[in-house]
Amino acid sequence: TAIKAAGFDLLTTANNHAFDRGEAGVIRTIEQIKFNHLNYNGTFLSERDRDSTRIFDIKGIKVAFLAYTYGLNGFSIPRGKDYLINFIDTIKIKNDIKFARSKGIDIVVVHLHFGDEYQRTPNKYQKDIVRSIIDSGADIIIGGHTHVLQPIEFFKTNKTKLDSGFVIYSIGNFISNQRWRYSDGGAILTFSLKKDFRRDSVYLKDVEYLPIWAFKGNTRNGREYILIPSESAFNDTTYSFLTPADRKLAAESFYDTKEILTKNSSRPKLNDIYKMNVASGNKR
Helix, strand or coil: CHHHHHCCCEEECCCCCCCCCHHHHHHHHHHHHHHCCCEEECECCCHHHHHCCEEEEECCEEEEEEEEECCCCCCCCCCCCHHHECECCHHHHHHHHHHHHCCCCCEEEEEEECCCCCCCCCCHHHHHHHHHHHHCCCCEEEEECCCCEEEEEEEECCCCCECEEEEEEEEECCCCCCCCCCCCEEEEEEEEEEEECCCCEEEEEEEEEEEEEEEEEEECCEEEEEEEEHHHHCCCCCCCCCCHHHHHHHHHHHHHHHHHHHCCCCCCEECCCCEEECHHHHCC
8 A cells, every 4th residue: 555655556576475375375465456556567367467468658658567586485386377477487588578579569678586685796697687688679677686786787779669778687675674784775766768759769868776775763653664865864854863873874875875886887977866877868
């Protein structure tokens, strides 16, 4: 309910915990998402549901969303019900992208749940999967699972309408009780697309990220979790409940986020508002 009220529209549900409560858990999760008038992707109710690619027309730009996970913590899907959860399979993903393209979409966004937990750099498996998916025609790839941020890289797309795409290997934690360094925060990623309808081309206008830190402690409302911009640690009185120790941790998270997302990143330049100016996205 809170997620809906915050303005979210689509939830990706393919992850290593998706089958913790078996098929009944998969179904109930989807039912609760639908009850709150949200869209879901990555777990499904039927073969037909799985084959119904999520395509949304966002201000004239048609975007297809695909989602996959590396595994299920050892759990197995019942025979004949492979549709329940999308696994990372390069052939399947290639076919899904091809099918989406046949629907006249402009952009393919792929969400991948993968990587080694608590590692701040992508492993070989992640890089190989990403390269394969780029070759198959993905435009934007968003990763998760590692509980820490991993770098963002820009790439030349493979004969798609978008000239320059990007991958962020892991977006880090959002709401979490992991209170240690690198896992007590993450980033909110925002990107803008621009379409030239005359040329039928789409451009990546800009990519921005907001460093965030998860506060856990006492406020006038009692004991609670609050996501705050980690830059608020610097002389910001908005969050008066922050102790000096809290501000120190939030500042540490802020600098860690900037380092991870800019270190060895290809092509973008960052300024003080954390905006990545993409050269190919400046076309008009």
